[in-house]
Amino acid sequence: MTLNPNAKMEETQNGTEVYSTDPLIVKSHYDIDYIHSYAQDSEFFMSLGKKKIMGSKCKKCGYVYGTPRSHCMMCGAETEWYQLPNKGKVHSYTTCFFGSEEFLPETPFHLILVEFEGANSLFMARLIGADADDIYVGMPVVAKFKRMQRFLPTDVYFVPAPEALEAGKQVNGK
């Protein structure tokens, strides 16, 4: 049995970063590693390493998704994996000059939504190899894949297709 009226909490020397004292504002740090499973979407991320973009096709109604989803939102039935083409067209685009803290060092970057032949919906990706002013709706783009997979959707990205050069000149009147 221990009952010690002289017990003293050990103190450390790490202190607290104070931004202001009126009101008292201190730095509070938070950091965590998640154990994140891609679960039923795993195949999509694995396939990027084989230079394949895998969407989904409904086994019942035939709706084709430009993104993975294992059940169809149109009819509720199960879907099967569907290999999307490695080329498509720009459905819409932007250039981000600011962003979330995590992506600020990458700004400016282009975001696009890609239309694929044979798919009913789109795919969001980064586009490189084009100046902001030269991107246009309908621009043909080709998928490229990172050699060192990070198992992120950015393992695939897009560049202008060779035929975009000629078409782009016409659109921009250059």
Added chain:
Amino acid sequence: MKYKGRNVYMVSGGVTKFAKATPTMDFRLRVKKAFDYALNDANLTLNDIDGSVASYFADHFQRQLMSGIMVQDYLGLTPKPSKRVEGGGATGGLAFQTGFEEIASGRMDTCAVYGFEGMSHVNTWKGNEFIALASDTNFDYPVGGFYTGYYAMMARRHMHEFGTTVEQLAKVSIKNHGNAIDNPYAQSPMKLTVEDVRNSPMVAAPLTRLDVCTMSDGAAVAILASEEKAFEITDNPVLVKSIGTGTDTMRLADRPFLKVPLLPNEKESDYSNLQYPGIHSFRAGRSAAKEAYEGAGITDPLEQIDVVELHDAYTSSEIQTYEDLGLCKYGEGGSFIDEGKSGLHGKVPVNPSGGLLACGHPVGATGIMQGVFMFWQLQRTISKHFGNSALQLPSPKTGLIHSHAGTGTYVTVSVMEATK
């Protein structure tokens, strides 16, 4: 017809002045200020409140789970019933409607809906990161990770589809920041020109800094009541006539290309070549409007609605929302602002308060703030609460509030009606 339940009225409201940072007050004290304002304005006491709904979006900002109960506790509302409601940017609108349901169902005779967000706990770019976690974190966040980027792509497609211009977007910014000059609660009142908007820093092309709302600390409270109770409390309550809620896919990329769900004043031939919603329009906004209009008997929105407070987190989304609400046809949103129809003295004033662009957007408070400003507008008590009557419309009868989440994933529309 669907069972509508009991009539629901709004009897009081309160809002804190929205600001970039108010570190002298935590979220509980901010709500307390708005709550006390609302109680005092209607001569209510704590005993008059049967229960509550807590509205806040992101646990990340405060790194405090169950913030709702901390507010309930601080306000002195324990042990009365309460719950938290969350749905991104539409959290406030959803919470307002949950309060409506508490009264309509007969469970409560009075319900306090309180909303708050303290976004100043992190810097703006970390805040944008938290908000972007409200996009699919497997497929969207790692690619774009930035809501203004998503909205920029929608705006661009709207421009491509309908010929909308960046000058038209700028006019929304000019209108809303300008209206806010007479709103003492607003965070960013400004007199602007098209050049000011276009020359401000580009955030995600074509959206500039002045096309985008700000982060804020703030709180707002709406007190709802049953018919019997409402007229006991005040001779000038405002009827919440109907509610509507719509949803859409989390991923922008998954939006289908179908036909427009028509409002009574539209016909199929209006949109024979339009694939809908794609990414140019908000199907959830249209669905919410359809449900709310059916409940309120609105068949011609432009003629029957006198004032609108809508979710203009981006200038482009205000233009898109004119169309979703049927104030004009799809594709006519740009000319709607050009013609001044949504101006303070226009056909249907939109965001006379200044909207999110100028009032600020402390997410969980925003949709409730819209309810409070609409309540004062329909009560015709703007001068009492704002200290001036510049923004008071002469005789508004029917108002619409619209709250919106994600890339249009949850959208609420509630129709309110003056009784006096």
